[in-house]
Amino acid sequence: MTIRLAAETPWYDLFSRGARDWLRHNEKVRDAVKDTLPELLANSDLMTGPSSRTVAVPVKFLEHSRLRLSDASVNQGAGQGRGEPGDVLQPGREEGDQPGQQGGTGEGEIRFVVELKVEEIVDWLWEELKLPELKPKRTATIDQAEYIREGWDKRGARSRLDRRRTMKEAVKRHAIQGNGTSIVAEEPISLVNDDLRFRQLVKRPTPATSAAVIFALDVSGSMDEAQRRLAKQFFFFALQGIRRQYAKVETVFLAHAAQAWEFDESQFFQASSSGGTVTSSVARLALDVMGTRYDPGRYNVYFFYASDGENAAEDRDEARGTLAEIAQQVNYSGYCETGGVATFRPRDTQLAEIFTELKGGGLAVGTSHIASQDDVWKAIREFFTQQSQSE
């Protein structure tokens, strides 16, 4: 009998079969997780962060099912040790105890966390929804000049000396000049002016690649928590879509009731007010922001507005005027009406009427109604399809 000791790297060390199957399992979990993504994403504070952020999703292991008998009301098993019939080996749970608190569930449930990159998820969603790419607004885009590196020259500013290139030239020259022996020459290579190489810069016009997104939200008393959540989801995916397109995206968060204020993201969705609804206030503020910070001539500006549609009657003309002004300047303005009672509405709300009218006037305007989670996707799809069609 011999006992073998593997001399070299044995076959089983070449790779781990267990780890291979574990990775495959994780891949499948990832796919499964993707189905529940929209809900997961919109519930976290991810909007303004850099897009390389990740979401951590707690998941259970996938189960490979086998045929099994249903649980009996009384389970029997064989045990061993001290004990007479009737002895209690483990007391039952008291009412209200968490099941398995004492770690009594045998195997113990292991949970783990899947990390997903937001960017990856959005790419995947876009593919899944077959959404078109956005078009930057051509007419309003100023071509910005930019210097980019291109080629080398023998003359140039000292600061643009390319040392690596220069050394290469020197080595080449030595190799040619030396009579075949200098390849192994020990002496340091000397440089002459001819060896110097300088990087060249060329001026290139580039289209503007920055966008500004203005989110306006009606936070008056009539917008409840659920409606705001839907608005948030819509905003989130709209923003992600715009982020895919532009190198630099800046966001502005405006909320209004009778008055309008600017918020940062963390407070935006918490803001609420009991006042009436005056849409023109937020439209004015948006115009103000565009005027001072995000000139629509230099930025691709997107304006999204979410509201339950009810606006003060006396504000009607004012609102139409200001919203029209916005719509003329921005790449696209989207109106998203929230609320679950759409089917009972006898007529369009005031704001829906205004936006429909603007749309009829040939402006890049979209309206959508979001009553439930599924509508968010419809709205997003509609927005991106329309936007890519409008010139």
Add this chain to the structure above:
Amino acid sequence: MSELEEYAQQIESLAQRLGLDYYPVDFEMAPASLMTEIAVYGLPVRMPHWSFGVRYIHQLVRQSMGHSKIFEVMFPGDPCRAFLMDTNSTAENALVTAHVLGHADFSKNNQLFARFHAMAGGNIVETAAAHAHRIQLAIEAHGVERVESVLDAALALEAHIDVGGELHRARYPEFIAKTPAAVPNAFQNRFQQLPGAEERAAPQTGLVRAPVPPHPEYDLLWFIATYAPELEQWERDIFLMVRAESFYFYPVFACQIMNEGWASYWHARLLREADFLPQPLYLSALKAHSDVVRPFASGRETALAINPYHLGFTIWERIVEKHGIERAREVRRDEDDFGFVRNWLDEELAAEAGLFVYETRPGDEIRVATKDINAIREAILAPKFNFGSPRVAAAELKHDGSLSLAHDHASDGRGLDVSRAKRVLDYVHRVWRRPVRLATVNERSEAVELAA
């Protein structure tokens, strides 16, 4: 020559003197990582499937919590292949060597193992590695998703083989002789014989197409591989590969108590009689032995599970003590765990070992239910019936290619776990590609039919 090798050789010649009879054993030192994988896959190289990945992580967690320590794994065959853990002490590995020889003797002589050996040959390690390789080729040819959906179904039905049947089976006969219609009743019988009645036409004989399956077929893996209407050849192969491995696993499963007990009996005896072992080494080996065969975790007085090493060891010691080693060898040849526990675990032994039956009631209260010997035997054996699975048979293959499965709920005592059964049915449907139905009963014993 290493110290261990020297001892191993001496232990082996002692084993032969004591009459152990086995195919040669090929020992190999392996690192903990391989031992973990073997514990998960059951074989050193086995087909890839994501479900093994889940078990792998569970095993790693258990090991890191100290709940599971692997000493040895041994694959019966000719030669037997045994892996020793390279981090175990020399004493532990000397014990393991002796233990493995016990397994080797068992697997050569036990009828269930011998039967598998005769049907499949003694090279399961190589066979399984070849299966893994073929599946890898299939993945390259057809993509991982397709292969996975076949494996999802095949591995879910892993235990559904006919353990008493043949590994290599022919298809059902396509035609059967038509049996003449039985004469309906006594009156007709009499009437036929009355004079003047027309001469009765000779009963039609000849061949008719046989129904498929001709009887409820419990070998589901074989049935699907053979009769699924739209399986491609490589997909059938995968079913048959999984089935071949199941045939290998069955004796290991069905003789676990006997086999571990027998190996424990022999490692204890070999070490006891191994006068060549230095005293300290013998003592640490003995310590390892008592760790393996103790009934409960240290510091406990009861266990809600039976340690097969302990139970088997106790029974074998009793048999040898009362009936002699020759009788024990016959028992080792003839029985499996069912016969072993029912015939040889008696009241006296059960009382000495403190065996009992416990019940878990809703609310997780656990009570000792009874110490009746028959109840104890059945509680030990219950998880082993039918390869540990519900009895589900292929009942009918219809003309449209749809498959009806039937659960024998009467003999299982209750219905199937419906949500799991539904998922298994989905797996099967994905490869059967025609409607698949499964009849069972729900918790109120009403017939239900699942469909996919």
